[in-house]
Amino acid sequence: MKPSVEQMLEAMQLALREKVSPVVSDQWAASALRSVDVILNHLQARTPVEGPMLYEDNRDLAAVLEGAGGLSLAGEMASNGDVLAKALAGFAADVAESAQGYPAVAVLSALNVRGRYLLDDLLRVCHARRGQPGVERVHTALRGYLDRHIERERPFFFPTYVGRPV
Amino acid sequence: MINEASLQSYFQKHLGIDTQVVKVKQTFPGISRQTYLVWTKEGNAEGSYIFRTDSKGGPICPVPLEYEWKIMSRLFKTVVPVAEPLWFEQAPEVTGGRPVMVRRMVDGSNEIPGLYDEGAAAAARRQRVAFDHAEKLAALHTLDLEANGFTAFVEMPESPALASRHDFERWTGIWRGARTDPMPLVTEAAYWLEENLPTSAARISLCKGNNGMGEEIWKDDKVAALSDWELAFAGDPAQDWAMSQGMLTLGDAKATIAHYEAAAGFSIDQSSLDFYRVWEVWKAVPTLNNGLRSFLDGSDKSVARLNLGYGRVKLFEQLLGMMIGKPIDEAAAIVERWRKSPYRPENAAA
Numbered sequence: 245m246k247p248s249v250e251q252m253l254e255a256m257q258l259a260l261r262e263k264v265s266p267v268v269s270d271q272w273a274a275s276a277l278r279s280v281d282v283i284l285n286h287l288q289a290r291t292p293v294e295g296p297m298l299y300e301d302n303r304d305l306a307a308v309l310e311g312a313g314g315l316s317l318a319g320e321m322a323s324n325g326d327v328l329a330k331a332l333a334g335f336a337a338d339v340a341e342s343a344q345g346y347p348a349v350a351v352l353s354a355l356n357v358r359g360r361y362l363l364d365d366l367l368r369v370c371h372a373r374r375g376q377p378g379v380e381r382v383h384t385a386l387r388g389y390l391d392r393h394i395e396r397e398r399p400f401f402f403p404t405y406v407g408r409p410v
Numbered sequence: 411m412i413n414e415a416s417l418q419s420y421f422q423k424h425l426g427i428d429t430q431v432v433k434v435k436q437t438f439p440g441i442s443r444q445t446y447l448v449w450t451k452e453g454n455a456e457g458s459y460i461f462r463t464d465s466k467g468g469p470i471c472p473v474p475l476e477y478e479w480k481i482m483s484r485l486f487k488t489v490v491p492v493a494e495p496l497w498f499e500q501a502p503e504v505t506g507g508r509p510v511m512v513r514r515m516v517d518g519s520n521e522i523p524g525l526y527d528e529g530a531a532a533a534a535r536r537q538r539v540a541f542d543h544a545e546k547l548a549a550l551h552t553l554d555l556e557a558n559g560f561t562a563f564v565e566m567p568e569s570p571a572l573a574s575r576h577d578f579e580r581w582t583g584i585w586r587g588a589r590t591d592p593m594p595l596v597t598e599a600a601y602w603l604e605e606n607l608p609t610s611a612a613r614i615s616l617c618k619g620n621n622g623m624g625e626e627i628w629k630d631d632k633v634a635a636l637s638d639w640e641l642a643f644a645g646d647p648a649q650d651w652a653m654s655q656g657m658l659t660l661g662d663a664k665a666t667i668a669h670y671e672a673a674a675g676f677s678i679d680q681s682s683l684d685f686y687r688v689w690e691v692w693k694a695v696p697t698l699n700n701g702l703r704s705f706l707d708g709s710d711k712s713v714a715r716l717n718l719g720y721g722r723v724k725l726f727e728q729l730l731g732m733m734i735g736k737p738i739d740e741a742a743a744i745v746e747r748w749r750k751s752p753y754r755p756e757n758a759a760a
């Protein structure tokens with residue numbers, strides 16, 4: 245049996261809190277310690293679940309973006325629309341490929357960023373075409389993903405980053 | 411390296427060979443910009459100065475130091491109390507090429523000891539402090555921008571009615587260029603806020619940006635100098651009240667606003683104030699996230715910059731997620747609850 249990453253982070257944090265912080269009087273050093281403490285909290289929340297969370301989030305993203313394929317990307321944004329349509333198809337294929345074997349967290353993270361940029365583009369399309377047929381349905385689906393995504397990330401940042409910032 | 415020795419030769423160059431730097435103290439925390447208090451002997455006289463420069467990774471706020479210099483240079487000629495700006499250099503050797511602004515030190519402190527004591531006398535004192543701050547904001551907000559030279563370099567809204575739209579366009583543009591992650595919820599929140607932009611303003615004023623407790627220099631319970639002008643802009647004066655850190659909760663908010671309105675000669679619209687309270691949460695995202703760029707490229711690896719530019723930004727994203735789609739007055743109430751809680755998200759701009 246070996247200690248988990250969270251246990252090791254917790255031990256580091258305990259050492260800093262119990263042995264270092266009480267003897268630090270310099271305000272710059274105390275501020276650095278507070279910042280490190282917050283980062284250690286964040287890492288303890290993020291490390292054990294980041295991979296599965298990204299995997300789930302990417303599958304969710306792919307489904308939502310695929311559903312947005314019904315939104316016509318022709319018209320006044322034709323050239324950008326073509327690029328966006330190809331990017332959406334490419335993203336779906338890459339998410340499917342990432343499910344083969346064991347994907348690295350860095351790969352899942354890069355894919356997630358790419359997918360959320362695409363979703364950001366689609367949000368802009370939805371707002372530019374508000375009132376047109378099919379747009380409201382796609383927009384509702386995108387909003388639904390945003391709610392689920394922020395819920396998945398919440399334990400990484402809340403209440404971890406509340407409190408004195410520096 | 412900025413230290414007593416390097417500042418000695420720097421100040422001699424500007425103030426004369428008789429100048430001797432006798433003490434230097436860097437102020438805390440100085441994550442976006444570094445500020446040094448410098449005390450000198452100049453022959454038989456003594457001097458004290460504020461030496462301000464960008465952090466190595468550049469400012470967190472995406473506004474050049476020269477802008478703050480220009481604002482202060484023009485304000486110093488008006489009734490608005492600011493420290494005397496002395497000189498600006500774009501790339502001096504002493505900072506390795508980072509811009510520098512030097513101003514005269516103002517006698518006072520950014521804290522008011524005993525202000526939050528209990529009892530009726532302390533409460534009355536807090537109200538007096540709030541009234542004084544309100545009078546200083548009124549003086550700022552009633553300046554003639556053209557006559558005082560601000561229109562030459564401050565981006566101006568086309569009309570008071572378009573003030574909120576102007577600020578919206580400016581900051582959504584900054585967000586598109588500065589973001590380090592797509593954060594589509596922030597995009598969606600911008601569309602929601604766009605639907606709720608105020609459509610009127612009392613006038614176009616020079617607004618300070620962050621103001622109030624922790625921002626200004628106080629002496630004898632009065633504002634001796636309004637300080638830190640990097641977020642100054644031309645817009646709706648109601649917006650400054652949304653950024654008046656702690657001033658509306660210092661005394662009776664309605665009395666403080668009424669005192670301001672009497673001094674300024676115009677009213678602050680409550681629904682506009684609500685909007686700007688929420689808008690300032692949104693604006694904190696591009697402002698702080700901009701500071702993460704230098705962390706990511708390796709030019710400034712400080713943990714404070716990491717926490718502000720990443721963790722704090724994601725915390726504000728969570729806050730926007732709690733508000734998005736709600737009526738603005740409800741969203742403003744959520745912001746107020748956060749500000750009254752121990753979390754105090756407004757401290758992110760420190």
